Amino acid sequence: MMPMLLYRCLLTLLSPVLLGGALLRVLRGRETWADLSQRLGGGAPATSGAIWLHGASNGELASARGLLSALRAARPDLPIVVTANTVTGRALARGWDFPGVTACLAPLDFRWALARFRRRTRPALLIVMENELWPNRIVTAPMPVACIGGRMSARSFSTWQRAPRLAATLMRRLSFLSAQDDQSARHFAALGLPASAQGPTGTLKSGVDLPQPDADTLAALTPLFPRPDTLLVASTHEGEERTVLDGFTAARADRPDLKMILAPRHPARGDEVAQIARATGLTVARRSAGEQPTPDTDIYLADTLGEMPLWYRLAGMTFVAGSFAPKGGHTPFEPAAAGSAILHGPDIANFRDAYTALDTGGGAVAVSDPDELRAALVQLAGDATAQDALAARAREFLAGLGDSAALVETLVARLVSLTKA
Numbered sequence: 001m002m003p004m005l006l007y008r009c010l011l012t013l014l015s016p017v018l019l020g021g022a023l024l025r026v027l028r029g030r031e032t033w034a035d036l037s038q039r040l041g042g043g044a045p046a047t048s049g050a051i052w053l054h055g056a057s058n059g060e061l062a063s064a065r066g067l068l069s070a071l072r073a074a075r076p077d078l079p080i081v082v083t084a085n086t087v088t089g090r091a092l093a094r095g096w097d098f099p100g101v102t103a104c105l106a107p108l109d110f111r112w113a114l115a116r117f118r119r120r121t122r123p124a125l126l127i128v129m130e131n132e133l134w135p136n137r138i139v140t141a142p143m144p145v146a147c148i149g150g151r152m153s154a155r156s157f158s159t160w161q162r163a164p165r166l167a168a169t170l171m172r173r174l175s176f177l178s179a180q181d182d183q184s185a186r187h188f189a190a191l192g193l194p195a196s197a198q199g200p201t202g203t204l205k206s207g208v209d210l211p212q213p214d215a216d217t218l219a220a221l222t223p224l225f226p227r228p229d230t231l232l233v234a235s236t237h238e239g240e241e242r243t244v245l246d247g248f249t250a251a252r253a254d255r256p257d258l259k260m261i262l263a264p265r266h267p268a269r270g271d272e273v274a275q276i277a278r279a280t281g282l283t284v285a286r287r288s289a290g291e292q293p294t295p296d297t298d299i300y301l302a303d304t305l306g307e308m309p310l311w312y313r314l315a316g317m318t319f320v321a322g323s324f325a326p327k328g329g330h331t332p333f334e335p336a337a338a339g340s341a342i343l344h345g346p347d348i349a350n351f352r353d354a355y356t357a358l359d360t361g362g363g364a365v366a367v368s369d370p371d372e373l374r375a376a377l378v379q380l381a382g383d384a385t386a387q388d389a390l391a392a393r394a395r396e397f398l399a400g401l402g403d404s405a406a407l408v409e410t411l412v413a414r415l416v417s418l419t420k421a
Contacts, residue, residue, distance in 0.1 A: 002165070003163060003165040003166035003169055004135060004139055004166065004169060006166075007135050007136075007166060008111070008136070011109065011110065011136070015110070018108060019108075022036055022039050022040075022108070023036065028268070029268055030266055030268035030269075031087060031268070035087060035105055038104045038105035038106075038107070039105050039106070039107060039108050039113070040107065040108065040113050040116070041107040041108075041112070041113035041114060041115070041116030041117040042116060042117075042120075043104060043105075044081065044104050044107075044117050044120040044121050045079070045081060045102040045104070045120070045121065046120050046121075047079040047081060047102075047120070047121050047122065048079075048122050049078055049079075049122060049123070049124045049419075050078060050079045050080060050081045050121045050122065050123045050124065051071060051075070051078050051079070051080045051081070051123065051124065051125050051127065051415075051419065052080075052081050052083065052121060052123040052125065052126045052127065053068060053071075053080060053081070053082050053083070053127045053129070054082070054083045054084070054106055054126070054127070054128050054129065054132055054137075055082070055083075055084055055089060055128075055129035055130070055132065056084065056085045056086070056089065056129070056130070056132055057084055057085055057086040057088060057089035058086075058088055058089050058092050058235075058308070058330070058331065058334070059330060059331035059333070059334075059350075059351075060089075060129040060130050060132070060149070061082065061084060061089050061092055061093055061129070062092065062208050062209075062210070062331065062333065062334055063129070063149060063203070063204040063205045063208055063333065064129055064148070064149075064204065065096060065208070065209045065211075066204065066209045066404065066405075066408055067148065067204060067408050067411060067412070068080065068082070068096075068098065068101065069098065069209075070408050070409070070412045071412055071415065071416075072098060072099070072100060072101065074412050074416050075416055075419060076100065078100075078124065078419065079100050079101075079102070080098075080100060080101045080102075081101075081102055081103075081104070081121050081123070082101060082102070082103040082104075083103070083104055083105065083106035083107075084103070084105060084106060085105070085106055086105075087105065087266075087305065088235075088265060088266070088305060090103045090104060090105055091305035091306040092306060092308070094306065095211065095305075095306035095307075095309075096211055109134040109135065109136045109137055110136065111136050111140055114136055114137060114140060115140075118141075118142070123141075123143050124143055124419045125143055125144050125145075125146065125415065125418050125419045126138075126141050126143055126144070126145045126146070127145075127146045127147075127148055127415065128145070128146070128147050128148075129147075129148055129149055130147075130148075130149045130150065130151045130180070131150070131151045131152060131156065132147075133147065133170055135166065135169075135170060138170050138173050138174070139169060139170065139173050141173070144175040144176070144418040144419075145173060145174055145175055146174070146175055146176040146177070146178075146414075146415055146418060147174055147176070147177040147178070148178050148204070148411060149178065149179075149180050149203060149204055149205075150177045150178060150179040150180060150184055150185075150188055151179070151180045151181075151184050152179075152183075152184045152187040152188060153184075154183070154187075156187075157187040157190070157191070160187075160191055161191075164191070164192075167191040167192060168191065168192035170191075171188065171191050171192035171193040171194070171197075172192060172194065174193060174194075174197050175197055175418055176197050176199050176414055176415070176418060177193055177197055177198060177199055178199035178200055178201065178202065178407075178411060179199075179201050180201070180202070180203045181201060181203070182201055184201075185198065185201050199410075199411070199414060200407065200410055200411075202401075202402050202404070202407040203401050203402065203404070203407075204404050204407065204408065205331075205333045205354075205398070205401060205404075206398045206399060206400075206401035206402055206403075206404045208333045208334055208336075208337040208398075209337075210309045210312065210334060210337055210338055211309050212309070213307070213309045213310035213313055214310070217310060218310060218313060218314070221293070221310075221314055222314065223295075224293050224294065224295060224297065225259055225261065225293075225300070225314045225315075226257075226259075227314060227315065227316040227384070228316045228381070228382050228383065228384040228387060229255075229257045229258055229259055229316070229381060229382055230259045230260070230261060230314055230315045230316055230317070231248065231258065231259070231260050231261070231315060231316075231317045231318070231319060231377065231381070232260075232261045232263065232311045232312065232314070232315030232317070232318045232319070232335075232340065233248075233260060233261070233262045233263065233318075233319045233321060234263050234308065234311070234312075234318055234319065234320055234321055234330065234335065235263060235264070235265040235320070235321045235322055235330045236262065236263070236264050236265060236273070236321040236322075236325075237264075237265055237266075237321065237322055237325040237327050238269065238272075238325070239324075239325050240321050240322075240324045240325045241262065241264070241273055241276045241277065242276055243324045243345075243369075243370055243373075244262075244319060244321070244324065244370075244373065245260075245276065245277065245280055246370035246373075247367070247369075247370035247371070247372075247373030247374045247377065248260055248373070248374075248377065249280050249282065250370065250371075250374040251373070251374045251377035251378050251381065252282075252298075254378045255377065255378055255381040255382060257381070257382060258377060258381045258382075259297070259298060259299070259300070260298065260299045260300070261299075261300045261302050261311050261314060261315055262277060262299055262300070262301050262302060263302040263303075263308065263311055264301075264303055265321070265322070265330075267288060267303040267304055267305055269303070270286065270288050270301065270303030273301060273303065274286050274301055274303070277299050277301055280299075282298035282299055283296050283297050283298045283299070284297070284298070284299045284300075284301055285297045285299075285300050285301065286301040286303060287300065287301060287302050287303060287304050287307075288301075288303045288304055308334065309338070312334060312335055312338035312340050313338060315340050316340060316341060316380075316384060316387040317340060317341045317343060317377070317380055317381070317387060318335035318338075318340040318341065318342055318343065319343045319344065319345075319373070320332055320335065320342060320343070320344045321345075322347070322350075323344045323345030323346065323347045323348055324345040324346075324347070325347065326347055327347065327350075328347055328348070328349035328350035328351075329344060329345070329347055329348040329349065329350050329351055329355065330350070330351075331350075331351060332344070332351060332354055332355060332358060332364060332394070333354070333398065335394075336358075336363070336391070336394035336395060336397065336398050337395075337398065339388075339391040339395065340387075340391060341365070341380060341386075341387040341388075341390035341391050341394075342358065342363065342364040342365070342390065342391075342394055343364065343365045343366075343367060343373070343376055344364060344365075344366060344367070345366075345367060345368065346366070346368045354397075357397055358393075358394055358397055361393055361396070361397060362389075362390065362393045363390060363391075363393035363394035363396070363397050364390070364394060365380075365390070
C-alpha cells in the first residue's frame, strides 16, 4: 500500500490548490455552490444499488450514450448515476433525459468525498470511461470496477511506468477493461492488468449517438442559418474567440453570407465572449439573454448548456475548438456523426490519431492560424457539395473504427454480470 500512501500524501499537499480552484470557480460565477457541494461528494441522488458511470466530459460521455441506453434496457431495475468532471458534461447527460438516469458532477478524488458520494448512491458497479483511472476512486471502491474504451498513449504509459507499484495496484483492482485499441491493451497488460480482466478491444466512438434537437427550435432557426453558410465554432476556450473571429471576419469579405454560431466551452464566460464578438462590429444575438436572431444576425452566441446537437445540425461546417488554445483539441466524433464538415487548429494532442487519420483521408481541414482559417472558409462556405464530401469521408472514418453495436452487446453482457457479483 506504500504507493497509495504516497499518492494520498501528495493529494493532501495539493488539496488547498484543488479545493481553492473549485471555490474560485464559484466565486467567479462559473459554477454554483450546489456544484461545489457535488464536487465534495454531496448533492448526489439518493439511490440504492446504482450503476455509476463516469466520464471526464462531453467526448467520453457522448461515446457512452449507446452503452448507457443498452444498460437501461438490460437492467431497468437499476438506477444509473452519471458523473462528469465538467458542467458541460453533466448538462450533456441530463439532456438525454433517459428514465432512471441522473447526472451530477464527480466527487474529487479525496477518500472522504468519495465515501460521502457512495453513501448516497450505494453503487453496485462503477464504470469509468477511457483514461479516468483516479487512484482513490478505483482502489477504495467496494464494488466491481470496469473501464470501457480504455485509452493509454505511449506517453501516458511511460508516465505510469515511473510508478509501477501504483499502476499494478490500480490494474489489479479492475474487474474488467475493454481497451480502445491494441496498443492501449498491450500497455494495460504490461502494467499488470490480469488476463481475467482483459476484455474485447474496440471503440464506441464509431457509434456516437447524438440526441435529436427540438424539432420546433430547429425549424425556427434553419431559415436564419442556412446550413452551407453557417460555421459552428464548438467549445472555445479563453483566447480562442479572437483568433477564430479574425479568420471569420476576413472570410466574410469574400463570403458576405457567412454566419457563425459561437459556443464557448464554459457558458459562464458569456459576458466576456459577447464583448469580444461585438467588438468585430458584426451583429450578435445572445441566446442566454433571450435575444432572438434575425436574418441580419451574423453571430449567434450559443452560451447555453446541453444544446450542442442543435448547433451541429444547423452548421454545415464545424471548427472544433480547444485546438487554437493549449487544450489538446476536443472530439471530432460528434461533428462527424452529425455530418458537419470538420475544421481544427494545430493542438490536437487529445485526439491525435483520429485527427491525423481524418486529415490524411480528406475528412477534416487543418488550419494553423487565422489566415489559413480564412482561406478554408472562403473555399467551403456556401458549397454544400464540398462540405458534404468532407463529412462523408469523416463518416467513412467512423465506420472504419468497427461495429460499435456488436461491441456494445458484448460489453453489456459482461457489465450486467458484474452487477450480480
